[in-house]
Amino acid sequence: MRILGIETSCDETAASVVRDGRVIESSVVASQADLHRRFGGVVPELASRKHIERLLPVIDEALEKAGVTLRDLDALSVTCGPGLVGALAVGVAAAKSLALSLDLPLVGVNHLEGHIYAAFLTEPDLAFPALALVVSGAHTDLVAVSDHAQYRTLGRTRDDAAGEAFDKVARAMGLGYPGGPEIDRLARTGDPRTVPLPAPMPFRRRSGRIDDSLEFSFSGIKTAALRALHAAARADGQFKADLAAGFQRVVVDVLVDKSMRAAQSLGVKTVMLVGGVAANTWLRAEMQRACAAAGCRLVVPPPSLCSDNAAMIAAAAFYRLRRGGGSDLGLGASSDLSLEQTPNNSLA
Amino acid sequence: MRILAIETATSLGSVALLQDSETVAVISEFVPRRHLEWLAPALQRLLGSAGWTVAQVEAVAVSTGPGSFTSLRIGIATASAWARARGIPAAGVPTLAAVALGTQAAGAVCAMMDVRRGEVAAAVYAGGGAARPIVDEVVGPVERVLRQLPAGPLTFSGDALAGYAEVIAGMRPDAVLAPRAQWYPTAVSVGRLGWERLSRGEHNDLYRLWPRYVRSPVDQA
Ligand SMILES: [Zn+2]
Numbered sequence: 001m002r003i004l005g006i007e008t009s010c011d012e013t014a015a016s017v018v019r020d021g022r023v024i025e026s027s028v029v030a031s032q033a034d035l036h037r038r039f040g041g042v043v044p045e046l047a048s049r050k051h052i053e054r055l056l057p058v059i060d061e062a063l064e065k066a067g068v069t070l071r072d073l074d075a076l077s078v079t080c081g082p083g084l085v086g087a088l089a090v091g092v093a094a095a096k097s098l099a100l101s102l103d104l105p106l107v108g109v110n111h112l113e114g115h116i117y118a119a120f121l122t123e124p125d126l127a128f129p130a131l132a133l134v135v136s137g138a139h140t141d142l143v144a145v146s147d148h149a150q151y152r153t154l155g156r157t158r159d160d161a162a163g164e165a166f167d168k169v170a171r172a173m174g175l176g177y178p179g180g181p182e183i184d185r186l187a188r189t190g191d192p193r194t195v196p197l198p199a200p201m202p203f204r205r206r207s208g209r210i211d212d213s214l215e216f217s218f219s220g221i222k223t224a225a226l227r228a229l230h231a232a233a234r235a236d237g238q239f240k241a242d243l244a245a246g247f248q249r250v251v252v253d254v255l256v257d258k259s260m261r262a263a264q265s266l267g268v269k270t271v272m273l274v275g276g277v278a279a280n281t282w283l284r285a286e287m288q289r290a291c292a293a294a295g296c297r298l299v300v301p302p303p304s305l306c307s308d309n310a311a312m313i314a315a316a317a318f319y320r321l322r323r324g325g326g327s328d329l330g331l332g333a334s335s336d337l338s339l340e341q342t343p344n345n346s347l348a
Numbered sequence: 349m350r351i352l353a354i355e356t357a358t359s360l361g362s363v364a365l366l367q368d369s370e371t372v373a374v375i376s377e378f379v380p381r382r383h384l385e386w387l388a389p390a391l392q393r394l395l396g397s398a399g400w401t402v403a404q405v406e407a408v409a410v411s412t413g414p415g416s417f418t419s420l421r422i423g424i425a426t427a428s429a430w431a432r433a434r435g436i437p438a439a440g441v442p443t444l445a446a447v448a449l450g451t452q453a454a455g456a457v458c459a460m461m462d463v464r465r466g467e468v469a470a471a472v473y474a475g476g477g478a479a480r481p482i483v484d485e486v487v488g489p490v491e492r493v494l495r496q497l498p499a500g501p502l503t504f505s506g507d508a509l510a511g512y513a514e515v516i517a518g519m520r521p522d523a524v525l526a527p528r529a530q531w532y533p534t535a536v537s538v539g540r541l542g543w544e545r546l547s548r549g550e551h552n553d554l555y556r557l558w559p560r561y562v563r564s565p566v567d568q569a
Contacts (some may be wrong), residue, residue: 039566046565050557052421056428057555070433086418089384093422096388097429101402158519329388 001076001321003313004098007111008091010110010138011035011042011082013054016310017066017073021117022124022320025066026149027304027311030054037177041167048086055094062310070102077204080108080327081334082138089335096329107317108327111308112339113138113149117316118305119272127270128297131263135255136275137163137178140216142262145272150321151339154262155214162251162278165218169225169247173240183244184280190238190245195268197224197246213257219288253282272299279303314318349546350406352391352430353539354381356383357415357424357443358461358507362476363390364535365398365405365546369543371536373398383419387426405434407551409542411533412440413560414461414487414491420559428554437551439542442560443508444485446533446541448473451526456482460493460516468508479544487562494519507531519553 001026007014016027032050036042063069078095092108099106116132132143138282140157160168163180170179176184198221232239263271273287283291284300290299305312320326325342350372355362359380365372375394389441410427410564413420424440431438447459453475460470468490472483486493490512497520504516505526516523545551 048418048421049565051559052425052558055425056432059432086421089418090382090421090425093387093425095427097426098433099428100388101433103402252429313513329392330385331388336567 001065001318002068002072003077003314004059004062004076005074005312005315005317006055006076006078006091006095006311007308007310007313008051008087009079009081009307010054010087010315011047012308013260014308015055015059015062016314017068018121018311018314018318021315021322022121024311025068025119027309028058028062028065029307029309029340030058031054033178040177041169042084044084044086047084048090051087055090059094070098071120072089073102073104074226075105075107075317075321077107077109077314078333079114079313081111081337083111083335085333085335092331092333096331100329103327106329106330107320107325109313109316109320109342110337110339112127112141113151113316115274116143116145116272117319118274118301118309118312119299120319121311121315122301123299126272129266130269130270130272131259131266131268132272132274133255133259134275135162135273135277137161137167137180137277138150139275140218140255141339142214142258143255144262144266144268145236148323153227153339155216155258157218159217159219160222161242162218162255164273165222165251166277168222172226172229173243182249184282187245187248187282190240190241190243192245192249193240194242195228195246197221197228197250214262216254216258218251221247230256232309246282247283252280252286255283256286256290260294262306263294263296269296270299271296274301274306276304276307289313349543350400350404351543351546352405352407352408353376353409353538353542354371354387354427355411355446355533355535355538356387356419357411357413360531360532360534361386361389361390362533362535363394363396364539365400365445366536366539366543368547369540371539374534374536374547376534384420389420390530402434405436407436407542408438408547409441409546410444410557411443411538412436413443413563414463414485416444417559417561424557424559429556432554437546438557439550440552441480441541441545442471443533443540444469444471444482445473445479445481446537447531449537449540450534451503451505451530453524453526455503456499458497458502458504460504460506460512462508462511463487467562468512468563470497470506470508472497472502478542481509490515491497491519505530
C-alpha cells in the first residue's frame, strides 16, 4: 500500500511517499525557518502563505523522487492537528481534494502520533508496550503506547516545551533560530559545571523531597539561564558555551530522568525518543546510556525523521488504515488535539 | 466545457457546476469558520445532484479574493489540488468581479468588500457582467475609497454594505444600494467569469494560483 503524506502544521511544508508504513520512497521538506528567523519565531499568517505557495511543488517533487504518479497512490494522509489552524487548513484542504478527485481513502493524522510513528519507520517491528517521549518546540509529552494507536499521556509540560526553552535561551544569547541545534553545537565546547543553574528535579531529590510527577516545567530553568546571562560580568564566547552546556545538561537530565522513571513504573522495555529535540546529540547519548543501564531498548529516528516531516504522517496513516480506520471528507483542522482523540469522526 | 466553480472568500460558501456559462447545479450555504469541514462534502453532494462524475469535470474556476485569507486558501488549495489530480486547467477569478456580476444594476456597479481593520476593498465594473473593471481594486478606509470613485450613478454591492451603507449613502446621495441577497459572491458568478477566461484559452499556472492579499503577513495578527 502506497500512501502520500502531507504535513503543514507549523513552518515546514512537507510531502512524502511511503510504502507499507515502512519504506520511504521519498520525503521532501521545504523549511520556512529562514523566513521566520528575523521574527524570532513562527509568524502564523506568513507560514500559511508559504504553505499554499509551496505545497503543490513539494507534492510533485515527492512523487517525482519516488518515481510514481498520483495514479499509483492507494491513500492520502495529512496532519490535522495539533498545530497552527490556518497552516493545517492548507494541507487538509489539498489532501481532501486529492482524495475526492482521485477517489482514494483519506486519513487525518495527529501530529504527535506522526512523531511516534517515525520510530516505526526506524524499527518496524518495535515491541509493545512502549514509552514515547515526544519532545519538540511545541511539545514535551511522555506517552505510554500499549499497542498501535493505544495511547495514554502520562505527563506533559506545564509551561514551555523543551524546544521552546532552547529557542528562547538561544535568542537571548544572540544565537540563530531555531535555537536547539545552535545550543547543541555551542555546548560541545562548554563546561556544564561552570555556570550554576538550579536543576529542578534532581535538585529536589538531593534535598530530600521527591518529585514523583511526570509533568515537566522548563520556564524556571529558562529564567535562571537568562538571569545568569544578564548577570554575567563578561558574556564572552566561553561563558556562552558554558551556559549552553549547563542549560542543556539540566534540561536533558530532567527529560531522561522522568522518562526512565516512567519506563520503570510501566515495566516497558522499549523507549522511543522522537520529535525535533530528539536530534539533540546530548539527549540522544544520555538517553542511550540510561536505557542501556535499565535494560531498555532505545529507538531514536535519524534527525531527518525527528524534525517535522510527512513520512511519519504517511507511516501513522498506514497502521490506522490497516485497522480499518480513516477519515471522511468532513475532516477539519484543530490547534489542540490530544493523542487520545481520534482525528475526526469516522472509524478506528 | 464542464466547469466546477468554488467560492470561499466570504462566510457564504458556494460551489457550482456549469456547462459553459449555464448553471447546472449550485449549493450556497453560510458556513462561517467552517469552510474546511464544509467544502469537500459540498463538492461531493454537488456532483451527485447533477449526476456528474469527477472525470467529467473539464476545468476548475476559483475565487481568489479579496476575502478571508484562511477561507480563500481553503478554496484555492482545493481547486489547485483538484486540477493537478485530474490534469485539467484552473482559472482564478477576482472576487470583486464575482460580486459585480451577481448584482442586478442598470449601469455601473461598485463591488465593495469589508476586509476588516476598518478597511474596504472596492472596484467598479460596467454593467452587464463585464469582467474588466473601470476602476481597479482600491483598498483603504471607506471614506478614502469613496473619494477615489468616479462621479455619476453607481450601484453599490458587497458585504461592506453591512457596515458602511450609511457612510456610502452620506457621501454619495445618488448611490443605489443593492439588496442584501446580492452582496455575497456566488460560485455561479465565479464559474461564468472562469468560463470567460477559459474560453479565451486563459488559465493559471497551478504553482502560482494564490490569494490576492490586501495586507502584509506580519500586519495580520
Ligand atoms: Zn512536530
